[in-house]
Amino acid sequence: MARKNPFGSTLAKAMAEGTDFDDDEIDQVLPEAPVRASGPTVARAIEAIKEDDKQATRMVSPSHIRLSPLQDRIDPEEGLETLIESIRTHGQKVPILVRRLPSGEMEIVYGRRRLLACRTLGIDVRAVVMEMDDRSALIAQGVENAQRLENSYIERALFVKQVLDAGFDLATVEQAIQVEATQASRMRGIVDAIPLPVIHRIGAAHGVGRRPWEELRKLIVDRSDLSEQQLLDLIRTDLPSPDRLPDLIERLKPARPPSPSAPRTLLSGRLSADLSGKRLTLRVSSTRDAHLLALIEERLPEIIAEIESSRTGGK
Numbered sequence: 001m002a003r004k005n006p007f008g009s010t011l012a013k014a015m016a017e018g019t020d021f022d023d024d025e026i027d028q029v030l031p032e033a034p035v036r037a038s039g040p041t042v043a044r045a046i047e048a049i050k051e052d053d054k055q056a057t058r059m060v061s062p063s064h065i066r067l068s069p070l071q072d073r074i075d076p077e078e079g080l081e082t083l084i085e086s087i088r089t090h091g092q093k094v095p096i097l098v099r100r101l102p103s104g105e106m107e108i109v110y111g112r113r114r115l116l117a118c119r120t121l122g123i124d125v126r127a128v129v130m131e132m133d134d135r136s137a138l139i140a141q142g143v144e145n146a147q148r149l150e151n152s153y154i155e156r157a158l159f160v161k162q163v164l165d166a167g168f169d170l171a172t173v174e175q176a177i178q179v180e181a182t183q184a185s186r187m188r189g190i191v192d193a194i195p196l197p198v199i200h201r202i203g204a205a206h207g208v209g210r211r212p213w214e215e216l217r218k219l220i221v222d223r224s225d226l227s228e229q230q231l232l233d234l235i236r237t238d239l240p241s242p243d244r245l246p247d248l249i250e251r252l253k254p255a256r257p258p259s260p261s262a263p264r265t266l267l268s269g270r271l272s273a274d275l276s277g278k279r280l281t282l283r284v285s286s287t288r289d290a291h292l293l294a295l296i297e298e299r300l301p302e303i304i305a306e307i308e309s310s311r312t313g314g315k
Helices: 008-014 023-028 040-051 080-090 112-121 134-145 153-165 170-177 181-193 196-202 210-222 228-234 241-252 287-311
Strands: 057-060 096-100 106-110 125-131 264-266 271-276 279-284
Touching: 080 112, 096 112, 096 134, 106 112, 106 125, 106 134, 112 125, 134 170, 153 170, 153 181, 153 196, 153 210, 170 181, 181 210, 196 228, 196 241, 210 241, 228 241, 279 287
Parallel strands: 096 125
Antiparallel strands: 057 125, 096 106, 264 271, 271 279
């Protein structure tokens, strides 16, 4: 039987306090290493799970646990090898959190990478199974992910959109994901404007903040003549993910017009010529040299004829 959720209100309250419960680091610490948590309520909840470990956890086949539809990573298998090796060597230190659905199925709440690592190793995963509704599960996932340093801006934006699309309101998003309502709306606007395959091909782009993604959104809106496939073809997959975004931005920017050439000075500053596109402008520095302009105008037919003759070889 699944355990009742003793942390429903605890987790909700903890969101206001913050936590640093890190999915990857916990599995890689030694048994005596303390769990880092900036929120004391969350710390007590986590410690309670660890204290009850032997009685409350069970070994479950990873094939019996389905993934949550709310994905907080673009590629959950990125860098998974280190975690796999840690579990292979030291074992699974902390259980994952799983909830029992009304259908009887089990669904991951947090610890997705531990689940994938155990699945890769072909071993059962140690799990706490609780009865949790959708909102409690979202808050629990938010608590675990809120302070994860490797979570990139675009991954958080994608997660916000998924949560909103799932029917949660902005107030719940603000509480669970610790993103203000105005910022959540901005994140959703970015993700709505950029095709999902384009985001996936760029990748997580760790270290890249909001502004480059906002710039890409505006460029894509302006370049409505480009199809999704044309956008995908512009992305250089040979570059690291953080470099693909600025490279794509430069490729989408309109070509800059050539800078006009500086006027040429003739006759020791008395006459200057300025060529811009199809226009040639002649200027004299003093009215005393105005006769030079009249002389050039008079000789233009002769000059043009001479140029044409040289191009045809005098024929």
